[in-house]
Amino acid sequence: MGLDIVQFLENKTILVTGATGFLAKIFVEKILRIQPNVKKMFLLIRAADEQSAACRLHEELIEKKLFDVLRQKCAPNLGSIPEKLHALPGDISSENLGLNDSYLRSEMWREIDIIVHSAATTTFDDRYDTALAINTYGAKHVAEFATRCVNIKMLLHVSTAYVCGKKSGVIPEKAFSMGETMSGSRKLDVNEEKLLSEGLISELREENASEEEITIALKKLGLQRARLHGWPNTYTLTKAMGEMMMRHHLNWNVSLAVVRPTIITSTLKEPFPGWLEGFPFRGIDNIAINYGRGKINSYIGDPDTIFDVIPVDMVVNAMIVAMAVHANQPSYMVYHVGSSMCNPLRFSDFRDFSLKYFTDNPLTDEDGKLVKVGKLILVDSMESFQKHLTQYYTLRSKEHNNSKSLHANLKRNINIAMRVAELHRPYTLFKGIFDETNTKALRATAIENGVDLESVFRFDPRYIDWEDYFQRILLPGISSAFKLKRAML
Template sequence: MVLGSALSFLEDRAILVTGATGFLAKIFVEKILRLQPNVKTLFLLLRAEDTMAAVQRFNTEVLGKDLFKVVMEKYGEKWDGLISDRVNVVAGDITCENLGVKDSSLLDRLWREVDVVVNMAATTDFDDRYDVSLKINTMGPKHVLDFARKCQNLRVLLHVSTAYVCGEKQGLILESPYKMGETLNGTCGLDIDREKRIINETLKMLRAENSSQESITLAMKDIGIRRAKAYGWPNTYVFTKAMGEMLLGELRDNVPLVIIRPTIITSTYKEPFPGWVEGVRTIDSLAVAYGKGKITCFLGDPKTIVDVVCFLQLMYFLRPLKCFPLMFLERQKKYPHFSFWKVILCG
């Protein structure tokens, strides 16, 4: 079984997961704890001032979710011991060098022990502030790559991107890596350092004018959309994710790198129980509205293929692979396609 081989690959591994309080990371951590308790260590990176604050966030924003009820019931009295033995919460920030880890002894331990790095940290707001998106979605992956390069026993760096870095192209879209400076509309001049300067100069000007925080936020959102559309991307999110891929491809050297580009990620499929989702995003809003009876009619072609992926399928990408120097895993290649009507019925 493909999932079984993925989980066996993680046995006795020390895994660093970024974005540990995010939707994807929570399901990933639950799956490992429930099905692969023989993982060596799960190092979970959370944004926090110190370890105590990070642990508090972990207990509240991760373990406190209904998602973990099944695995808690499975281990019963052994649950606390499993968490104590297998999980190590790390205070940090991917927008900083060394992922913001300040404890030198902890850094040495991470570089010595970690052999799998999974980067799930991202801001997924389509129109987030450009400065925020660039720090997290573009420069964040570079900092994760720099960190992974220092891991003495690194087996793989897995970076979660998005299928929509392709923009709004139609027809057959190849899963090919981005070259540095490549744009969707062919416009020349995309330079990440220049984008950073544009942000810094704009912020400097706004602050010199004593602009309000609200005005600065609106300006940063506006400039992000404008810069994205100038090079052919529809929004700030996919633009900054694409630039993050560019940096990874350009700077990876001999780091074993896998980039996955999932489409619309929906709820859990069967395990630990069907339908767990956090927040309402993209297609979720349609399913929720239909389920509550607020949408009784929706115009569309019932044969239309809905390009969604449940989280279980993402686990397949952690199979014991002989990683190519840079690998893009094809989305939806071996999975069943669902028509719009079937999604509505399942919802």
């Protein structure tokens, strides 16, 4: 059988959650660019009302540079495309996704062909109650909503490869069973976790604790529960429970593809190379920019750690191919979308590429002086990191004639760097490699069915030349986003 993905998308109605986020925005753009005759895209957006949701749709999607290629294609404006986009004020942490209009809900249950669930809180150490409500119960609400859609062809759930917890070796694309933990100790009861966080809130309120104290306690609770059950942080624990809830609450007749990307980075190719969300910088972008700005000279990490990064457009292509392959065939499959298995990038490569780039293209520091970067020192403990940072700041302060700004911010800068490094540590010292047997099989099925994986839906990481990507695309993209932001301040 042949599979024409562009034709498959024609006249389809797709519900997308998390459309104002980094990943889903690029997904929406690509769908509209390859198939302007998609019937409708319902975009669930957190907003007080329809008008504010529409406003966010324009400001955070349509008016972004990301949509320039599409704009040119449909010159002079976006033609009929905005009419295809329906911004819905909603919230996945509520039943029915917070959609209060029963008439609209019935229309959606009748019309929706595909659901792409990308919304999440991606903060590693968010409040436990918040992360549970969005990442865990949000998945449940999406599954229940999907179950009511009478014409649904498939549901695509975006998870993360790091739901694997603190594993090493080759990590399989294995689905969770309900209540499974990574520590193998006791059973994980999702409802009990929720009751625990609610109990802590009531207790603290009775003690007249301030909102700030409650937030601190709930952040701590999330990290404690994650570590108890064998996950590195609140984000990965609640995303893992989200996968469990998604499968448990979804009608078994609905096809489910769980896409687990690794660390998502700027576009490699589409709609143009180097698009990234920018501020606030996250993950590898955050490490690179702080190194380039001279905020850090060392970091916690092993030079041999494989940094599993994957350009966002490849993730989007994998999602679209999985959508088309899974539609209409009841199945449940997990896909790793990363690079560690077949095109590994080591932390030492990242360090070398960054050294070369920021030596050739230096940024300026707070005092407007060009930053001369040295080779990033990789250390294996937080104590050692703190020692290196303290020496570095003391030295820089002297070099800058005891610059007041550097001196005043010394403690603050060290504290921030330590806090971020503590959260990054499970990733920068990670010892696993993500198996991609299912993802390879997905590519093979697509090729057998005539899908153009070369120029339209490429998601084979073997095609990435890391040095070229870092020097010509990722690092310049991060630098310009930083300069732009600085110019606006």
